[in-house]
Amino acid sequence: MERERLVETMRGILGPEGVISEREELRTYECDGLMNYRVIPDLVVLPETAEQVQRVVRVCYEEGIPFVARGSGTGLSGGALPVESGILIVTSRMRRILEVDIPNQRVVVEPGVINLWITEAVSGEGYYYAPDPASQVVCSIGGNVAENSGGVHCLKYGFTTNHVTGAEVVLPDGSVVHLGGGKAPDAPGYDLLGAFVGSEGTLGIATRITVRVCRKPEAVKTLLAAFEDTEAAGGAVSGIIGAGIVPAAVEMMDRLTIEAVEVAVHPNYPDAGAILIVELDGPEAEVESQFEQVIGICKQNRATEVRVAGSDAERALFWKGRKAAFAAMGRISNDYYVQDSVVPRTELSAVLKKISELSGRYGLRVANVFHAGDGNLHPLVLYDNNVPGEAEKAEELAGEIVFACLEHGGSLTGEHGIGEDKKKYMPKMFTAEDLDVMQLLRCAFDPHQICNPGKIFPTPRLCGERPGPFRMHPVQKAGLAELF
Amino acid sequence: METRRMPAKELEGIVGAEHVREAAPEDAVDGVQPSLVVEPGSVEEVGAVMRVAHREGLAVIVRGSGTKLGWGNPPAAADLILGTTRLDKVLEHAAGDLVLRVQAGVRLEELQKRLAGAGQMLAIDPPHPGATVGGIVAANASGPRRYKYGTIRDLIIGIKVVLADGTVARAGGKVVKNVAGYDLSKLFTGSLGTLGVIVEANFRLHPIPKAARTVAVELESPRAAREAAQAIMHSQVEATAVELHWSEEERLLSVLVESIPEGVEAKREAAAFLLRPFGEVRELSDEEAGALEPVLQGDGGEVPVKISAPPAELEDVLEELFGAAGRRGVGVRVRGHAATGVTYAGLRGGEEEIAALVEELREIRVRRGGSVVLLGGSPELKRRVDAWGPGGDYLGLARRVKEKFDPRGILGPGRFIGGI
Numbered sequence: 001m002e003r004e005r006l007v008e009t010m011r012g013i014l015g016p017e018g019v020i021s022e023r024e025e026l027r028t029y030e031c032d033g034l035m036n037y038r039v040i041p042d043l044v045v046l047p048e049t050a051e052q053v054q055r056v057v058r059v060c061y062e063e064g065i066p067f068v069a070r071g072s073g074t075g076l077s078g079g080a081l082p083v084e085s086g087i088l089i090v091t092s093r094m095r096r097i098l099e100v101d102i103p104n105q106r107v108v109v110e111p112g113v114i115n116l117w118i119t120e121a122v123s124g125e126g127y128y129y130a131p132d133p134a135s136q137v138v139c140s141i142g143g144n145v146a147e148n149s150g151g152v153h154c155l156k157y158g159f160t161t162n163h164v165t166g167a168e169v170v171l172p173d174g175s176v177v178h179l180g181g182g183k184a185p186d187a188p189g190y191d192l193l194g195a196f197v198g199s200e201g202t203l204g205i206a207t208r209i210t211v212r213v214c215r216k217p218e219a220v221k222t223l224l225a226a227f228e229d230t231e232a233a234g235g236a237v238s239g240i241i242g243a244g245i246v247p248a249a250v251e252m253m254d255r256l257t258i259e260a261v262e263v264a265v266h267p268n269y270p271d272a273g274a275i276l277i278v279e280l281d282g283p284e285a286e287v288e289s290q291f292e293q294v295i296g297i298c299k300q301n302r303a304t305e306v307r308v309a310g311s312d313a314e315r316a317l318f319w320k321g322r323k324a325a326f327a328a329m330g331r332i333s334n335d336y337y338v339q340d341s342v343v344p345r346t347e348l349s350a351v352l353k354k355i356s357e358l359s360g361r362y363g364l365r366v367a368n369v370f371h372a373g374d375g376n377l378h379p380l381v382l383y384d385n386n387v388p389g390e391a392e393k394a395e396e397l398a399g400e401i402v403f404a405c406l407e408h409g410g411s412l413t414g415e416h417g418i419g420e421d422k423k424k425y426m427p428k429m430f431t432a433e434d435l436d437v438m439q440l441l442r443c444a445f446d447p448h449q450i451c452n453p454g455k456i457f458p459t460p461r462l463c464g465e466r467p468g469p470f471r472m473h474p475v476q477k478a479g480l481a482e483l484f
Numbered sequence: 485m486e487t488r489r490m491p492a493k494e495l496e497g498i499v500g501a502e503h504v505r506e507a508a509p510e511d512a513v514d515g516v517q518p519s520l521v522v523e524p525g526s527v528e529e530v531g532a533v534m535r536v537a538h539r540e541g542l543a544v545i546v547r548g549s550g551t552k553l554g555w556g557n558p559p560a561a562a563d564l565i566l567g568t569t570r571l572d573k574v575l576e577h578a579a580g581d582l583v584l585r586v587q588a589g590v591r592l593e594e595l596q597k598r599l600a601g602a603g604q605m606l607a608i609d610p611p612h613p614g615a616t617v618g619g620i621v622a623a624n625a626s627g628p629r630r631y632k633y634g635t636i637r638d639l640i641i642g643i644k645v646v647l648a649d650g651t652v653a654r655a656g657g658k659v660v661k662n663v664a665g666y667d668l669s670k671l672f673t674g675s676l677g678t679l680g681v682i683v684e685a686n687f688r689l690h691p692i693p694k695a696a697r698t699v700a701v702e703l704e705s706p707r708a709a710r711e712a713a714q715a716i717m718h719s720q721v722e723a724t725a726v727e728l729h730w731s732e733e734e735r736l737l738s739v740l741v742e743s744i745p746e747g748v749e750a751k752r753e754a755a756a757f758l759l760r761p762f763g764e765v766r767e768l769s770d771e772e773a774g775a776l777e778p779v780l781q782g783d784g785g786e787v788p789v790k791i792s793a794p795p796a797e798l799e800d801v802l803e804e805l806f807g808a809a810g811r812r813g814v815g816v817r818v819r820g821h822a823a824t825g826v827t828y829a830g831l832r833g834g835e836e837e838i839a840a841l842v843e844e845l846r847e848i849r850v851r852r853g854g855s856v857v858l859l860g861g862s863p864e865l866k867r868r869v870d871a872w873g874p875g876g877d878y879l880g881l882a883r884r885v886k887e888k889f890d891p892r893g894i895l896g897p898g899r900f901i902g903g904i
Binding site for chain 1 (some may be wrong): 581647658665672721743877902
């Protein structure tokens with residue numbers, strides 16, 4: 001379809017205000033939270049209803065136009081990076097909370113609803129929505145579903161996948177399906193919802209999402225413990241877990257992070273080589289007793305200082321530093337590259353040591369701020385884009401960190417997704433057979449591979465192609481098409 | 485009936501002659517008699533067996549201990565039983581990481597005993613004695629503790645499967661937090677052996693609570709059952725399980741609270757306080773709590789049925805169930821997870837009456853977003869009434885997934901929803 005006619009068609013579906021086609025305006029959408037990759041989409045559409053999403057997707061399907069869904073654009077792996085000659089479907093006008101059903105502890109929302117709004121909608125009833133990514137004041141639930149987002153509290157409460165109970169999904173052929181029970185548990189059939197959550201927008205677009213909300217705990221207690229180094233802090237984490245305690249959150253920051261945070265938001269952290277924030281929640285008697293135990297474990301592991309939040313304001317200050325950590329890096333470095341790997345918790349110390357060695361070898365600083373409880377590292381590789389070659393060096397160093405994590409039994413990504421950024425590493429973690437089997441699922445949902453093509457998989461096979469040694473598709477060989 | 489060539493010799497060559505035998509009458513699946521039982525001892529052997537089955541177009545029923553073989557519809561065909569009980573190794577228990585990697589044939593009870601040595605558990609308690617981990621995953625079987633911990637789909641973090649054509653693939657990993665690639669472990673959970681053979685699984689573990697108590701209240705009416713369950717649900721007690729036991733003889737709601745010794749007494753008190761408005765509250769001894777048996781195994785000729793509904797509709801579920809059963813002269817015993825929306829009922833009566841009862845309940849429950857699933861019953865009953873009931877608008881997609889993973893349709897043909 002010619003572009004002009006396509007713009008007309010889309011305006012017909014969405015009205016003139018729902019279509020962005022001017023090149024300068026399109027540039028707003030050229031990347032998500034990962035700015036290393038930029039692609040200007042051919043067209044941006046902003047549907048307001050599920051039916052509009054469906055009509056847009058149907059046009060894409062009939063015309064063979066690739067499309068990418070995007071929520072607030074906070075993703076850090078380029079999962080919502082537009083594709084060339086493709087349409088970007090932005091869900092930020094689909095922001096209605098459709099149903100609050102406290103008796104069944106669930107809320108039904110549109111995909112553009114901001115994560116924190118769910119908690120705000122139910123907090124009057126004593127409820128909250130548990131998955132809380134650091135970006136929760138801006139990120140959308142649709143994006144959370146796509147990335148299976150985590151957050152600081154998922155050690156105890158699980159990830160998005162454990163809290164989403166149903167979704168209405170527009171499939172890449174424009175048909176609509178309802179996955180998961182939504183209202184009632186255990187819908188008979190395959191757990192297609194479980195497969196959809198975390199599929200990074202490659203299997204369809206969620207237009208209506210049902211989430212479970214949790215009762216607010218009776219008590220919450222938070223402490224901040226300072227240590228000489230990350231190893232001592234890591235010892236405390238192991239001690240806590242070893243004692244059979246499951247904290248709501250265990251976060252660690254290293255010296256460089258503490259310095260940056262102090263300059264940026266002045267949380268008045270102690271001078272230390274590493275800081276832990278440990279939060280316990282639950283019934284009062286349980287929390288009281290285990291909190292004392294946690295303080296003891298920190299002291300046994302040579303904590304130089306333990307501060308207990310005496311008020312909500314103090315707790316907020318502890319967290320303010322942690323939540324501002326990424327942004328704070330701007331104070332001590334022009335640029336940084338965020339990594340998001342996971343290792344088994346018991347390997348943390350070995351991997352941190354390796355990161356420190358790599359940092360020395362590359363001559364680049366690496367700041368560490370991470371979810372220590374579940375071994376999810378966020379090494380921030382600091383560099384200066386104005387120094388020629390340094391960005392490449394930073395990326396290479398970040399890659400070395402990924403390999404180190406894989407060697408220690410970890411994973412490429414804990415919560416940010418593979419997206420555009422890490423697909424090249426996928427064969428380091430999975431065999432060709434593993435990736436082919438994942439493609440079977442893709443082919444069932446999206447046989448023509450028009451839904452967020454080019455993400456997650458380094459060399460996806462076209463559907464219908466027999467598994468086996470890689471052969472270039474004839475269309476690609478003839479130079480007629482890029483492999484999506 | 486067509487007799488397929490059974491490549492018994494070839495299969496013996498793969499797994500050893502002692503691990504291939506002719507199927508006995510008790511190996512039948514819902515009245516369908518398979519020819520051979522093959523028990524591979526390694527993932528490679530499973531792969532080789534599946535390659536042969538795929539080549540010959542043999543229908544394969546995957547079986548662990550067989551505790552849930554009565555789930556699903558009668559298979560359209562059954563040539564081979566692929567038994568997984570020889571795949572019984574605990575491959576890795578990383579206690580410090582609260583992570584476990586096991587082969588599918590490991591029995592849950594044995595696994596729990598072993599984990600208990602480290603003060604840990606796989607937080608799942610399905611009431612099928614002898615069940616294997618693979619079978620629990622394949623059926624997404626769950627028990628009362630799902631109220632706190634979710635089902636096995638919430639605990640699984642990685643999987644290794646052998647597809648219909650013998651391809652071996654892995655997804656997920658052995659860290660709790662991992663979003664690399666598609667979460668195929670969820671896709672395979674509850675797929676009842678129709679997408680592939682689950683050969684290994686990785687799970688997150690939990691510490692074993694150090695103390696536990698069960699309080700219970702005798703109830704007057706279905707309304708009281710709903711209100712009592714809601715009172716616990718909307719409280720801050722963090723109960724582990726909220727169970728309903730409902731029959732002619734008993735009308736009891738029990739609440740299991742677990743914690744550290746310093747916390748459990750306070751939790752018990754809080755739970756008792758919340759239950760007091762609904763009747764006489766008492767603490768159950770461990771023996772009494774243990775005696776609250778589920779009705780899942782179809783013991784004594786009961787037909788087990790799983791009713792899924794929004795938890796706030798518990799009252800309606802009980803009234804519908806007992807009303808419909810009373811009209812038809814069907815006996816009912818209920819064991820429900822009162823606060824999760826899953827209710828199990830054991831039905832006793834004639835096949836025609838039970839079939840009609842299931843259809844009647846289904847008509848209401850499906851309309852209200854739930855389901856009514858038969859978890860047993862004779863092949864004759866299943867010929868009268870489909871085990872799963874109608875699927876939603878996702879059925880077409882589910883069929884496409886099946887076609888991709890098992891294009892020849894050899895894995896448990898016809899057993900799953902929509903004839904999959």
